[in-house]
Amino acid sequence: MSSRDRYHHGDLRQAMVAAGLALAREGGPQAVVLREVSRLTGVAPNAAYRHFANHLALFEAVRAAALGALAQAIEQEMKAAEQLPDAVARARGLLAAVGRGYLRFAEAETGWFRTAFAAGAFDVKVPPDPSRTADKGLNPYELLSYALDAMAAAGVLPPERRPGAEFLAWSTVHGMAMLSIDGPLRSATPEQRKALGLRLLAMVEKGI
Known part of the structure; x- marks a missing residue:
């Protein structure tokens, strides 16, 4: 099933933040890696870049959720x-x-x-x-x-x-x-x- 089939609108972004939170919960800030977040959400890394310009953008979204x-x-x-x-x-x-x-x-x-x-x-x-x-x-x-x-x-x-x-x-x-x-x-x-x-x-x- 493709990411297009699995996610719609902001669902992928939300799923990636949730995956980042799961990684951070276990391993702290250094565990929030874009490639691992992509793996957990079942999408290719290039799909992630449609929602986050880079790793820092993803990390800041996860950090905001932690706050x-x-x-x-x-x-x-x-x-x-x-x-x-x-x-x-x-x-x-x-x-x-x-x-x-x-x-x-x-x-x-x-x-x-x-x-x-x-x-x-x-x-x-x-x-x-x-x-x-x-x-x-x-x-x-x-x-x-x-x-x-x-x-x-x-x-x-x-x-x-x-x-x-x-x-x-x-x-x-x-x-x-x-x-x-x-x-x-x-x-x-x-x-x-x-x-x-x-x-x-x-x-x-x-x-x-």
Whole structure:
């Protein structure tokens, strides 16, 4: 059966991104190879070039989807906090939820996490891309901003300390994530990493 028979319109592109995600899940960013993606989808490499100009274009689509999966994981953690009636408790809960979702995703989906933050266009600056988002239409960086805005609106975060707070919180939690998947915390038990993560998130809230 030819690719023309098997795929229509955007189906091949979607299938190739899905194949790239499967490869990234197991092997990280270096596993996303256009020839292997073509093999998994059952099409010739030249058919792939109708949807992706080169390997980088394919990789960026897979990376965007990995960021979307991270956004979904963060939003899942945020659901309980968003139901809290008290604005202060809700804001604190949202910020902690972003961090928990980030750390849990790094450990549960390490291949996707590495792919999401592999070298590429700076996500804060690139044009909006729905692939990087989940139900709220916000990418992971924007979800952190959303939580920090809630902190400022609730009076927990002083207005003069709001600018740039994303980068302080992000770098701290990302550092913990990297220590857990590539550093000395790999040998810690899940309970130890969870306890350290909770302490770290409390420190982030107090620090910003």
